[in-house]
Amino acid sequence: MASISIVTAVYNRASTLEQALDSVAAQTHPEIEHVIQDGGSTDGTLELIKARLPSNISLVSEPDNGLYDAINKGISRCTGDVIGLMHSDDFFANDRVLEQVARAMEDPAIEGVYGDLDYVSGTDTGRIIRKWRSGSYTMHSLRRGWMPPHPTLYLRREVYERWGLYDTSFRIAADYDAMLRYMVKGAVRLVHVPEVFVKMRVGGESNRSMGRILRKSREDYRALRANEVGGMGALAMKNLSKLKQFL
Incomplete structure (x- = not known):
């Protein structure tokens, strides 16, 4: 059974x-x-x-150059066969999530696993604000702005070794760029587990102000173009697809 490393990049998050x-x-x-x-x-x-x-905690505390630099440092320290993230504001939906990840990864042809995600209130984590039900994907859906919920994604160590870590020139959308790189250029085989893996508090880094929302859109567009997935049409559909998460 695969060993799993969970990376948490954190700075002043004692409250969560x-x-x-x-x-x-x-x-x-x-x-x-x-x-x-x-x-x-x-x-x-x-x-x-x-x-x-x-x-089982391995801790390093030192200055970094932002979230993705910290995540890259964490990944570089991992010893597990499979690597995933747990952001400091998030938590697992139940105690069997990693058991399901390991079970899916028993197939050697599978290079990654992702699940579904609930956005919850920052003050009442029992209240669901949005539901992200990702489903399976095709290249066509990627070109229509589809992406897996990044906090639910688990990849074999070899994916990072072959296709690289997060590009820190992206301040907000390095996760989107990396996922496109892995799925398009790397053609990694991912499997969807149709269960909620992670609960995420609303109010993340990418949507705290209009300025950050605009920067996120610019970076998403850059990621789409850099990975030869699409352009403004894919970006528009990516943003519009979020509307159904409220229904």
Whole structure:
């Protein structure tokens, strides 16, 4: 059975990190490594983490050049066969998520797994705001702006080794660029597990202001063009597809 590394990049998230840590620790899969890359937190985040040591947690705290640089550092430290992310504001939907990931990865032809995602209220995590039901995909759907929920994506280590980590010249959309690179240029074989893997608090980095929304759109367009997937049409359909998540 595959060993799984979970990367958490964090900076001053003491108010939400404990739930993320608890949800990783509660997973039933027996071989889990939790790699935490801290950017030098000063709000009690480090104390929360250190109180759980020693455990399966591997902690490094040092300055970084932003979220994706921190994630890249974390991935570079991973020892597991399969690598996924747990953002400091998120948490697993149940304690069997990684068990399902490992089961899907028993097929050696499968290079990655993704699931579904619920957006929840930042103040009441039991209240669902949006439901992202991703479904399976084709190249045609990629050209229509489809993408898997990034926090639910698990990839074999070899995918990162062959096709690279996150491009830190993207400040907001490096995840979208990387996923397109893996799926289009890398032609990696992904399988969808039709269950909610992750609960994500609303209010992420990409939509905190109109300026960030516009920057996200510009970076999404750049990713589409760089990976030869599409242009303005794909970008428009990508944004419009989010409307059904509210229904």
